[in-house]
């Protein structure tokens with residue numbers, strides 16, 4: 001097996017690392033404190049092509065691969081996870097448009113998203129449909145040449161950015177029935193600003209404070225018939241398919257976060273003296289760091305393998321869930337360990353490990369909770 005990155009992958013990793021160190025790391029604390037999205041940084045990420053690495057040049061991308069995209073996400077997330085998560089969500093929307101969209105839809109919405117000029121949002125969760133995402137209660141009724149959408153989507157990322165362009169949502173279509181009698185779920189493109197589509201409650205969160213999360217309300221919201229995305233009756237399957245890629249993204253975000261925890265904890269342990277010596281000399285501390293280093297490496301190999309399979313068009317359902325589950329649980333432990341190694345100082349907002357700790361939990365919840373990942377894995381064994 002060849003574990004060597006290609007020249008292009010290495011170049012993207014290095015470019016993302018430099019950008020993270022020079023541009024993101026110095027701003028991360030301020031972003032968390034103000035809760036304001038860093039639009040200037042997001043624009044630079046778009047200009048550097050970070051939103052479109054694996055998409056063809058014809059659609060504004062770089063024609064690269066998913067391994068490179070994930071390496072980029074790891075490095076960006078090492079600087080700040082909100083920006084890695086932004087890359088995740090906007091890219092899975094781009095993937096949905098790319099894989100299933102009509103050419104006109106690609107020209108209109110995919111290109112600006114891939115170029116990073118606009119941001120995409122992914123609308124699956126509802127107040128009564130969380131882990132059971134197929135329990136969608138939102139409806140879409142066809143009336144003449146318009147779909148009429150009603151319903152609520154909950155905890156939707158990205159749409160709160162000023163330059164968010166669309167949200168791709170699922171809705172059931174009661175006028176249609178599947179052969180097995182179940183409701184047909186379709187996916188629809190809803191441009192931000194469509195009348196009767198309201199971006200509601202902006203949630204105040206424990207972490208990811210500069211990352212917008214909103215409730216969305218649709219009240220007789222009319223969209224043209226051709227805003228249906230993909231094949232009729234396949235909407236839910238399409239949404240779940242791109243979520244597989246989302247799980248690789250989340251794993252890469254978590255590796256970046258855990259690496260930041262390790263990078264803060266190791267030097268601290270070597271310079272902090274107690275009992276007349278660096279605390280690193282105590283096995284209780286150095287073994288924590290040894291475990292952190294090993295687990296980060298393990299999670300990195302897992303997301304890279306899932307992305308490598310995806311690049312080759314090979315099945316990767318299991319590998320994406322393994323990587324997401326392992327990396328998200330690993331990152332939470334890494335954040336807790338990094339804070340513990342910092343002792344009382346780690347609990348202070350002046351130290352970045354306090355921010356890492358607050359940000360770590362969410363990745364066991366989004367894009368399928370740890371429990372859901374275990375269902376996906378056990379169903380595929």
Ligand SMILES: Cc1cc2nc3c(=O)[nH]c(=O)nc-3n(C[C@H](O)[C@H](O)[C@H](O)COP(=O)(O)OP(=O)(O)OC[C@H]3O[C@@H](n4cnc5c(N)ncnc54)[C@H](O)[C@@H]3O)c2cc1C
Pocket residue numbers: 089122123124125129130131132154155156157158205208213362365366367368369370371372
């Ligand atoms: C910051 C943030 C951003 C988000 N961004 C988006 C987004 O952009 N788009 C989007 O569509 N959604 C988004 N979500 C929603 C997220 O995906 C859901 O919160 C998640 O899927 C869980 O759904 P829920 O919160 O309704 O929890 P529930 O489904 O109510 O689960 C509650 C608990 O019960 C457990 N549970 C549920 N069913 C079972 C079962 N059968 N067996 C065992 N345990 C079970 C769950 O694992 C969890 O621990 C976001 C959420 C947050 C917090």
